[in-house]
Structure formats: C-alpha cells, structure tokens
Amino acid sequence: MVCMKRWWKEAVVYQIYPRSFKDSNGDGIGDLQGIIEKLDYLKKLGIGVVWLSPVYQSPNDDNGYDISDYRAIMKEFGTEKDFEELLQGMHQRGIKLVMDLVVNHTSDEHKWFIESRSSKDNQFRDYYIWRNGKDGNPPNNWGSFFSGSAWKYDKATDQYYFHLFSTKQPDLNWENKKVRSEVYDMMKFWFDKGIDGFRMDVINLISKVPGLPDGEKGENDLYGNGFPFTANGPRIHEFLQEMNREVLSKYDIMTVGEAPGVDPKTAELYVNSDRNELNMIFQFELMDIDSGEHGKWDIKPWKLTTFKEIMFKWYDTLKGKGWNSLFLNNHDQPRMVSRFGNDKEYRVESAKLLATFLHTWQGTPYIYQGEEIGMTNVHFNDISEYKDIESINMYKEMSALGVPKETLMKGIYAKGRDNARTPIQWNSSENAGFTDGKPWINVNPNYKEINVERALADKSSVFYYYQKLIQLRKQYEVIVYGDINMLYKDDESIFAYTRNLNNERLLVILNFFDSKVEFNLPEDIEYKATELLISNYQVEEHDLHSIRLRPYEARVYLLK
Structure with a gap:
C-alpha cells in the first residue's frame, strides 16, 4: 500500500501547556495573550502545528483536564476574543492549531x-x-x-x-446517544471557528465493558485492576467511526488520540486509513520502558535494545497502513533530556541526539514546550512545592503505608508530571521572564543557564539544532516518507538506520550513551559520495566505514 501524502504527516507539532508558557498580566499563570506574544518565536523555530492543552472553563482540579464548559475559555487564560486573535495570529504565520478534546469525563462542576x-x-x-x-x-x-x-x-x-481519574472528573456515559450527540455538536462548534484538529485525551477509555466486573487484585493491592474493562472497550471503534462520519470527515483536519494500553496491532484498528477513525495515536509502550512491575513509580533501568525494538515494531506494524506519532516527553511525562539523555555533563549533546532520532524516524514529531532549549527535570525539596494531583495523591497514599519520603521523592523527581510543567525559561531575569508576579508553580532553579534568550544568542544551541532538523524535514521527503532499515539491532550503545525513498537515501548514526564507541558501516551499504546534513559535533572526516563516535554523538548523512 502506497503511503498517502498528508499535511499532518509532513508537519512538526509543538505542544503548548498554556498555564506554564507565558504570563502576560502578572497573575503568575500563563495565558492566551502570552502565547500571542511568542508567536514569532514559534515561527522562527519552524513548526507547522500547535497542539494547545485545554483552555476551556475549568475549576482546575487537574489543570484544565476537568472541563466545566466546553465552549467557554478559562477566565485565567483570557477571553473568546483573545482566542480568536490567537487563532488568526497562528494562521497568518502559517501555523495550524490543534485543540485538546477531553470527553472521557467532565468536571463535577459541569x-x-x-x-x-x-x-x-x-x-x-x-x-x-x-x-x-x-x-x-x-x-x-x-x-x-x-x-x-x-x-x-x-x-x-x-x-x-x-471516575477513572479525580473524584472531580466523573466519566461520561458514552453508551448514551445524547452524550455522543452533545460531544459531536461541540466539536463542530470549534471546527467552524477554524481550528485544525483535535488531540483526544484518553480517547480509548470511553467504552466500558458492560456489567463493570471486579478487576484482578494482587495480595498487596488496595484495589482491583479495572484497566482491562475500560481500555479499548467493546464499542470503542463503533463510537470513533460514528464520530468520524458525523464530524471529522467533514473537515480537513488532524486527529491524534491518546491511547494508553494499546499495542501496535490494536493501534492499527484506530489509525488504518481504511477504517475511518483517527490519523494517529499516542502510544505509551516506550513511555513505560523504565517502569517496573509495580508501575510508573517503580523505576528500573532501560536498555537501548528494548527502545529500538519498541520503535521498530510500531513502525513495521503500521507501515503502509497507518501513521506514527513521535514524542519523548509531554505535559504528563518527565523531560526527555533528563530521562533518556544526560542532563548534566552532556545536556546539549544528548538533547540534540534525542531530537535527531525524533525528527529522522518515520512519523509526525511532537515537540513539548522547552524541549527545544533542553529544559530539564526539577528537584523541589518538598512535596508542598508540587502541584500535580497524581504526585500529591501518590505521596499521601504511600506515606500512609510507611514508605520513606526519600523513596517517594526519588520517584517524583524521575517521573512526576510537574517536571514538564515548570514555567518556560525565557530569560535570566526573575522567574525566568515567565511572569512579573508569583508563578503558579516554582521555576526550575537552572533558568539562568538554560533559557530562550541564551539559546537564541548562541548559534550552536539546542534551539538552532531543532530549527535545522525541522528545515531538513521540509527539504527532504525521505525524512518524512522513507522506509526504515535498522542497523546494529542488538547493539546497546548505537542506534543506526537508513531511510530510503525512490532515489534518496539517508544514514542516521546515534550513540545513545556517554562512552566512545566504534561504528562500522555494514558491507551491503554502498555509496559514491556523502553529504553530512546535520551533526551535534564538529565533524572532519567523512569515511563512513569506521567512525569513532563521541558521547551522545549524532550524525545524519545523505548517501549518493
């Protein structure tokens, strides 16, 4: 099956978490006018789509993912007029806007x-x-x-x-046709305003198994596991096909569904272009790579061979049938340079390496705000400095069971969602230039070293590396649509692959860790000449047959 060309396959998406992006009025909370102020910055980066986390009216029990009015803008963020100005400003700069759709649940104040x-x-x-x-x-x-x-x-x-989530987030009953009709009308309301798509929050949880039977419960578990009865439920594809028929098919838009607990075969049901459901899903197999048997907070070391196996499996299963979304962090995940790179000695090198992987694999890359300057996880001293309901509830529950503070904080430092939610570090002034007031959550103390102003003044910064990757993607179709052939499949340090499309060939070489390693080109890869498209170190020699790779080194060659 030939890969159909679509604008949302060729775009690079930038996620904005508005509360933490830029505050324009000094109340300590990011807002729509703050985003408007920074539209030229986004244009300079080169992204084509913004995914805006929820800006709807909400009591903010879960930072806007508990919606009390789907058609109103949260007062803290601005007004309907501000939203229209934002949408117009994006479209004038050639940037499309994708909104968040949160319809598994509402607020209890809806x-x-x-x-x-x-x-x-x-x-x-x-x-x-x-x-x-x-x-x-x-x-x-x-x-x-x-x-x-x-x-x-x-x-x-x-x-x-x-309520699958907070007590203030009651689940909607999707079995009720009136509920579905209300949701579809609301979606049309936003499409008719001119938005360009939806990212759909936990969309694969909307169909529950009838009877809601008890879940399996281990001897040390407080509760049974309801996940198998709520994820990918019996009517999920019927509901999404109905949504596509009633709404999505009527507009030229992009859809991406957040889908926890989905494997590649199940994903195919959601994104196969013949099935008329969604364009892409977010899968979390890679995000669970460092989770132990007791889940998210049980942290175990991850292996590069597992990382590669997951990525290739998803590519291979969906190849020619559906499309992958590519991300290594978002508003619910820790900062990627802290998790998969080295945020100390090799922060810049490893941030560039991870970006090289994301932007040269097949799929649509998603950048999470601050990633483009290499922002890192934060280590607040006490739970009182954290705002995320998931981390706070876990801390309370586990403290009551006698788990030591050090153990709990270690988990939050590694995996807590507030790692991604500290304010964007715009400059080295107080509060990182995010606000003139008191920020809703503390700024990461490293803002004086890591900020946008410094990045823009340094031509070798992470920002300009991202800018170049995005430009290369526009320049070379092979980066978007090319087939992938894995090299070094069993190597625990090197991630390497070729991309092939018609007469264009790319070679991507990535050293994922801080040791120096030898890359030897497989004998069956022949070329007459090479062009180095991008690298995160100065490169003198271009004999690809044997390369001594430096810590976190990344190179991308065009083979001729």
Missing part, C-alpha cells in the same frame, strides 16, 4: 453533572455512570488512576458515580 447528581430521574442522570453500592462498599473494586477508589459515594441519591 452543568450536566450538576443536573445528573440532583436526582435519579433527572434527564441528565444517564449522562454519567451511576451504580448502587454493594453492602456499603463501592459497586466494584476498581482503583482510580489518581489513587483511591474509582467510585465516589453521593449522599443526595444514595448511589456512587464512576
């Missing part, structure tokens, strides 16, 4: 839920999932993703409502 909880016979009752308890206990043993039970007792009607 008018639907306020009505729903008021009585059992209210017309909105069935917009959410309500059940009777069992002998004074919740309807089943499932745990929430944010700790505690997935059920909350509501005294007013003597029933429990279901």
Whole structure:
C-alpha cells in the first residue's frame, strides 16, 4: 500500500501547556495573550502545528483536564476574543492549531453533572455512570488512576458515580446517544471557528465493558485492576467511526488520540486509513520502558535494545497502513533530556541526539514546550512545592503505608508530571521572564543557564539544532516518507538506520550513551559520495566505514 501524502504527516507539532508558557498580566499563570506574544518565536523555530492543552472553563482540579464548559475559555487564560486573535495570529504565520478534546469525563462542576447528581430521574442522570453500592462498599473494586477508589459515594441519591481519574472528573456515559450527540455538536462548534484538529485525551477509555466486573487484585493491592474493562472497550471503534462520519470527515483536519494500553496491532484498528477513525495515536509502550512491575513509580533501568525494538515494531506494524506519532516527553511525562539523555555533563549533546532520532524516524514529531532549549527535570525539596494531583495523591497514599519520603521523592523527581510543567525559561531575569508576579508553580532553579534568550544568542544551541532538523524535514521527503532499515539491532550503545525513498537515501548514526564507541558501516551499504546534513559535533572526516563516535554523538548523512 502506497503511503498517502498528508499535511499532518509532513508537519512538526509543538505542544503548548498554556498555564506554564507565558504570563502576560502578572497573575503568575500563563495565558492566551502570552502565547500571542511568542508567536514569532514559534515561527522562527519552524513548526507547522500547535497542539494547545485545554483552555476551556475549568475549576482546575487537574489543570484544565476537568472541563466545566466546553465552549467557554478559562477566565485565567483570557477571553473568546483573545482566542480568536490567537487563532488568526497562528494562521497568518502559517501555523495550524490543534485543540485538546477531553470527553472521557467532565468536571463535577459541569452543568450536566450538576443536573445528573440532583436526582435519579433527572434527564441528565444517564449522562454519567451511576451504580448502587454493594453492602456499603463501592459497586466494584476498581482503583482510580489518581489513587483511591474509582467510585465516589453521593449522599443526595444514595448511589456512587464512576471516575477513572479525580473524584472531580466523573466519566461520561458514552453508551448514551445524547452524550455522543452533545460531544459531536461541540466539536463542530470549534471546527467552524477554524481550528485544525483535535488531540483526544484518553480517547480509548470511553467504552466500558458492560456489567463493570471486579478487576484482578494482587495480595498487596488496595484495589482491583479495572484497566482491562475500560481500555479499548467493546464499542470503542463503533463510537470513533460514528464520530468520524458525523464530524471529522467533514473537515480537513488532524486527529491524534491518546491511547494508553494499546499495542501496535490494536493501534492499527484506530489509525488504518481504511477504517475511518483517527490519523494517529499516542502510544505509551516506550513511555513505560523504565517502569517496573509495580508501575510508573517503580523505576528500573532501560536498555537501548528494548527502545529500538519498541520503535521498530510500531513502525513495521503500521507501515503502509497507518501513521506514527513521535514524542519523548509531554505535559504528563518527565523531560526527555533528563530521562533518556544526560542532563548534566552532556545536556546539549544528548538533547540534540534525542531530537535527531525524533525528527529522522518515520512519523509526525511532537515537540513539548522547552524541549527545544533542553529544559530539564526539577528537584523541589518538598512535596508542598508540587502541584500535580497524581504526585500529591501518590505521596499521601504511600506515606500512609510507611514508605520513606526519600523513596517517594526519588520517584517524583524521575517521573512526576510537574517536571514538564515548570514555567518556560525565557530569560535570566526573575522567574525566568515567565511572569512579573508569583508563578503558579516554582521555576526550575537552572533558568539562568538554560533559557530562550541564551539559546537564541548562541548559534550552536539546542534551539538552532531543532530549527535545522525541522528545515531538513521540509527539504527532504525521505525524512518524512522513507522506509526504515535498522542497523546494529542488538547493539546497546548505537542506534543506526537508513531511510530510503525512490532515489534518496539517508544514514542516521546515534550513540545513545556517554562512552566512545566504534561504528562500522555494514558491507551491503554502498555509496559514491556523502553529504553530512546535520551533526551535534564538529565533524572532519567523512569515511563512513569506521567512525569513532563521541558521547551522545549524532550524525545524519545523505548517501549518493
């Protein structure tokens, strides 16, 4: 099957987490006018799409992922007029805007839920999932993703409502056709305003297994595992095909679904172009590479062979059928240079290396704000400095079980979501130039060394390296559409591959760690001449047959 050309395959996406991007009015919270101020910066970087994390009206229990009005802009972020100015400013600069769609759940302050909880016979009752308890206990043993039970007792009607996330994020009942119709109308509202797509939050969780049976529970587990009954449920593809038919197919837009617990074969069902569902999904197999048997907070060392195996498996399964999304961090993940690189001695080199991989693999690359200057994880001293509900709940629950503070903080330093949510470091002035007020979350103390102003003044900075990678992608179709052939499959230091499209050939050589290693070109790769397209070190020799690679060295050659 020939790979169809599409604008969203050729674009580079930049994710903005608005609360932490730029504050324009001194209240310590990033806002829409702050983003407008920085549009020329984004244009200079060269990105083609912005994915904007939620800016809808919300009580902010989960930083905007708990929506109380899907058609209103959060007052802290600005007004509808600000939003329209932002959209126009992006389009004038050739940048498309993708919004966040959060429809697995709403806020408990949404008018639907306020009505729903008021009585059992209210017309909105069935917009959410309500059940009777069992002998004074919740309807089943499932745990929430944010700790505690997935059920909350509501005294007013003597029933429990279901929430996969926070107690203030009740799950919508997608079995109800009226709910689906409300969602589709809301999506049309934003498309008719002129937005260019949706990133769909945990979209593969909207269909639950009927009966909601108890989940498996280990002897040390507080709750049963409800995930197999909520992820990739029995009607998920029916719902997405209906959404495509009713809404998505009517616009030239981009869709990417966040899909935890999806393997490549399952992913094909979501993104195969013949099935009319989504363009891409975010998969988390790579994001779990350093998770132990007890999950996210149980950190284990990761191996490059596993990393390569995961990436090639996803490429190979979807090749010619669907499209991959490429990311190494986002608003829910730690900073990639701290996780997969070396944020101390080789911060700049390893940031460039990881970028080289992301932008030369097949798929659409996603840059998370601050990644383009090599921002790092943060180590706050105490849990009181953290804002993320997931980290705070985990800390409380595990502290109560006697787990030492040092152990818990070590997990948060490595994996906590606030690593990605500290403000963008614009310059070396107070609060990193993010705000004139008190920032909603503390700035990473390394902002005087790592900031946009310094990056723009240094032609060898991470920023200009990203700019060049993005430019190369526009220049060479092989980077977007070329087939991948893996080299050094079993090597624990070198990640190397070729890309091939018609008469264009690329060779990508990456040394993923801080030791010096030897790269020897496989004998079956022949060439008459080479051109070095990009590298993160000064390169003198161009004999590819044997290269002594320096720590975190990256090179990309055009083979002729």
